[in-house]
Amino acid sequence: MEHNNFSQLYTExxxxxxxxxxxxxxxxxxxxxxxxxxxxxxxPVCRCLGAYLEDVKTGLAESMRDFQVVEFEAEEELPGKKEWLLEDTETKCDYCRALNHVLLISHFDLDMLPHLSGLLHDITHSMATDLVASGGENTVIHIIS
Incomplete structure (x- = not known):
């Protein structure tokens, strides 16, 4: 998937x-x-969305720089699901980017448009829920056992 340079077109x-x-x-x-x-x-919506998703991807990559690696002993209780937030969120972002790319450049049966855009909508909302719930914190704990 090639990188688009549409982000320079959006002032925000x-x-x-x-x-x-x-x-x-x-x-x-x-x-x-x-x-x-x-x-x-x-x-046009996909071009704009692509620019925003590229910035999300960049932001997620930058937040990885502050990653902390913590090891737990086997008998210790592992933290809840949110400690894995970044890894899952980054994967969701990649899925969104891929679907957006398909909508932007592919020629497909228009009967598929609501299904593809609906899937993109659902994954994007899931990704956004992760990011908003985290408060955009830059420090994420990754567990290695």
């Missing part, structure tokens, strides 16, 4: 918004995408 992205803000914008764009009924309607 030059202000370096935090991850929760970017995630909320992605959610809004997928809401708009659900209302698109043709490729000419879909493509």
């Amino acid at each position: 992205l030059s202000l370096n918004p935090d991850l929760p803000t970017l995630a909320e914008r992605c959610k809004l764009l997928t809401e708009i995408l659900l209302d698109c009924k043709s490729l000419p309607q879909t493509q």
